[in-house]
Amino acid sequence: MNSAAPETRTVVVEREFAHPPEKLWRALTQPHLIAEWLMANDFIPELEHRFKLKADWGIVDCQVLAIEPNRTLAYSWAALGLDSVVTWTLTPTRHGTHLRMEQTGFAADQTRAYQGARYGWPKFFDGLEQTLARLD
Template sequence: MTIDTTVIQCDQFIAHPPAVVWRALTDPSTHAKWWAAGDVRPVVGHRFTLDMGAWGHQPCEVLAVEPERLLRYSFAEGSLDTTLTWRLEPEGTGTRLFLEHAGFDPNSPLGRQALEGMGNGWPGILAAMERALSR
């Protein structure tokens, strides 16, 4: 994992083919098992919210879709105003899942807090996906 002042990047090997990992990213019931409940769908322009518990419901909008390869959406519009990019690459019999969480404002107390918290949290969330898919 790497973190600079505005971007978090990390990756996780998932022992499932890209189609299964794609479903984890784009199927609301599967998505809720490893990260957050919300009506995520792989349709450019689709607006949805993710239930982040104590952080509330965060508005999102799908910005780019390449089935089983790339999903990008805005995250926490109106507060963090960041972007999540999920990139899937086949690796052996599984998938290497890359995450880039970009757009943090290092000059904002909320931006700095979110960068630190999410920088520490993302590796565990990606590992949670692996565990959820292995059940």
């Protein structure tokens, strides 16, 4: 069977945080906080807003695709030939928030980008944890 779309891979990172969804939402949507754990940016939490994430290795061009405060945030992530989508899902738990990050759209021949994301996102999550620990 031949499908029309080429097969793509997805990176998923999930972690439980001992913080309420509102606190995680702040860290995911306030530019100065995003800069602490992810990258320098000009993010605005508005649907269709175009923004850039800046790292020492280059720039990621992004656009907000979905936004539901304290629940869901999705944006396109285009860099170094990769066109992908990053989706954050926040689920309240008894002790805090379950955070799920899914990055979809890695083509079969984009092994380096895929492996980079598999390696990088858990480190970003560690940085997010440190940022959250400092927040009131």
